[in-house]
Amino acid sequence: MELALDKLNAEDVLHQLIGMAAGQIPVAGGFVNYLVDTVLFPKPDVDIWAEMEGRVQGLVGSRLDEMVASLGANNAANLFARLRAFGNELRQFAWITDREERKLRLAFMVTQLNAAVAECVALPNAQLLAIPDILRPLSLAHIAVLMEQKALEPHRYEHQAALNHTAIMYSDLAGSLFQRALAWRRAMVAEGKGRLVIEDLNVNEGAQTRSVHFTVYDRFAENRWQPGPHGLPVIKKIADGLRMDRVDVRYADTEQATYKALTAYDTKIVGEYTDLWNRKLLNYTREFMKLVDWPGVEREKKGQAKAERRVLTFPLTIAGARPARAKGSVLDRLDLFLEQQMDQFAIAGPRYAQTYRLSPEALAGEHAVMHTRADTYDTAMACIYFQERGEMARAADLADALVVAQNHDAKGGGRIVAATRADELLDRGMGNTTSVFVHDGGRRDVGNMSWAGLALTRMAHRTGRYRYLHAAEKIGGWMLENCRVADAWGGFSGGEDHWGTKYPWRSVEHNVDAFSFFANLHHLTGDPAWADASASARKLVLACRVTPRRDVVCYVTGTGEKMELNSGVIPTDTQSWTALAGIDPGNNERLSLIYMLNHMDATSEGFAGTKFAEHGQEVQNEATAGAAMALWLRGGDEGMRGEAQRYLDSLTRQITEARNGDGYGVVATPAAEAKTGPGLGWSYFNFLHVASSAWTGLALLACDNPGANPYAPLSAVAK
Structure with missing residues (x-):
């Protein structure tokens, strides 16, 4: 059954939010209420947030492999708890009319969202394919909350600065998670070591001949876990009638052909996985750059706006400062x-x-x-x-x-x-x-x-x-x-x-x-x-x-x-x-x-x-x-x-x-x-x-x- 989450067009929703921020789309109730009433819970039988929670809850019991199952279950359970708490806050927000209470609730929700993002990052690489379905609604909610804060206090640039850094953060995060997921996906092929499974079959002692089978396995073929100790065989090369009583060059030729096919398969996986992540997440997060006040970012770099970089190098230096002239040798x-x-x-x-x-x-x-x-x-x-x-x-x-x-x-x-x-x-x-x-x-x-x-x-x-x-x-x-x-x-x-x-x-x-x-x-x-x-x-x-x-x-x-x-x-x-x-x-x-x-x-x-x-x-x-x-x-x-x-x-x-x-x-x-x-x-x-x-x-x-x-x-x- 196709869920509403699968049909969520995050790009369109993001464009709506941007239009609202620019004053081009009038809407009553604010950014968060728009997201709650129109996108996440548009009618009683549709609850996209609950569907997302269900995806995360499914990770708790998913059997990946012994190495990551326990760690994945713990991280997924933590993430589920944070999303459930935030979802309840979203549902209740529309009933709050006091301005100061709304500001406090928004600040609390930002904290919950930051923690949820951290839990997403902590998920094992084996579970990252589920991340795009989680990050699309999560990031929309995050952006809506920050826009709501900005609308409540438009005179305080720190809210725009937070929006700048959050938009850039999600774009960077999507890219880094994709790189992690891709590296893990490639490591599922041939045990991540270029390992061929080589078997001698049809051994004829009398004729001194044998057939050698070279096989490459993929534990995550077709983007799902495959049974067996190695996974699904995706490449098989056979060298028939090899001589056993002397060196037969066909062995090395077939082995090299298998490695060549492995290289081609790896290239194919990279292309398919990249296309998949582009469709599910990366094309969407690139749109976040439209939310960034780039002149403001430049002012931050020059120390002219109060904001912090997401990635820091220590010790921090003052923008434009000359190199130190210390007295030490x-x-x-x-x-x-x-x-x-x-x-x-x-x-x-x-x-x-x-x-x-x-x-x-x-x-x-x-x-x-x-x-x-x-x-x-x-x-x-x-x-x-x-x-x-x-x-x-x-x-x-x-x-x-x-x-x-x-x-x-x-x-x-x-x-x-x-x-x-x-x-x-x-x-x-x-x-x-x-x-x-x-x-x-x-x-x-x-x-x-x-x-x-x-x-x-x-x-x-x-x-x-x-x-x-x-x-x-x-x-x-x-x-x-x-x-x-x-x-x-x-x-x-x-x-x-x-x-x-x-x-x-x-x-x-x-x-x-x-x-x-x-x-x-x-x-x-x-x-x-x-x-x-x-x-x-x-x-x-x-x-x-x-x-x-x-x-x-x-x-x-x-x-x-x-x-x-x-x-x-x-x-x-x-x-x-x-x-x-x-x-x-x-x-x-x-x-x-x-x-x-x-x-x-x-x-x-x-x-x-x-x-x-x-x-x-x-x-x-x-x-x-x-x-x-x-x-x-x-x-x-x-x-x-x-x-x-x-x-x-x-x-x-x-x-x-x-x-x-x-x-x-x-x-x-x-x-x-x-x-x-x-x-x-x-x-x-x-x-x-x-x-x-x-x-x-x-x-x-x-x-x-x-x-x-x-x-x-x-x-x-x-x-």
């Missing part, structure tokens, strides 16, 4: 910035550092999603920095977060994802597994994991705590088992993507990281396997050294799928980090640093530094700080140290003078955008940046303490 101020990045979403216990601090303008723009990004690499860098500063409590919180991320990884085995959500280390909606910054953080790569290992082995060295050594050995074990390459060049391949597909290429930067990480493990344990692994990583780096002409040496970015150099991409860090790790000491090391100075040196907005790579654009400060440290420690003469000092002076000056600087941290680039260049393809933007800040601090410390070099052997690191 540069290192003191870097300490403060990194502490604040740790404390954005939690103030104690294991937690990642928020990678970027966005400006108010960026928070309202296309890069707003970066607000919740927390990279394993940046967290490891901050951990190493705090160790060198003697802030061991801070370092322990970050190291413990790396351990938690490993222990709760959805795939396990020692893996750590490249990036988590800064506001949620563990994802409650996915069974308390490590959260994933879904845009690109789901990979498990050798570089990020080696940096986690470098931070953890330093902690083990300094504290003697076995938990850090144990976690580091698990990382090393996973890399040995899954990434070691047994050819003439050796080394370690890239890792794996979110689906578990192997990266066959080998990165010099990753292998430099692995070289020092494995050397640390050997120092701590004496196990020769770690020394062998370190030597293998070094072998790959040396294989990627090129000599274009006499007295010119550089290290390229790495290899393709086989023993073939990717010689068109030459990053800065493959020169500086290789030197810092001491992989190729002597003349080759010195010549590669000269190559770096000749080919990567740049100036942006009046600040000196290095590009990320030879063919990149603009100064990138993380690379600049690493280059400065390498030139100071490994350059070998005063001329090199002079270049190092030039970079260090630039980095120090940027703390107070660079655009979007705050007087404490270092921006990723002083330019609007620093492109990494062809063959790499990503960009850094003018945001305060944890890795750039931590590298700057370590480079300054290394001028007097070589042990601050993150690649330094543990024998050179003070306990």
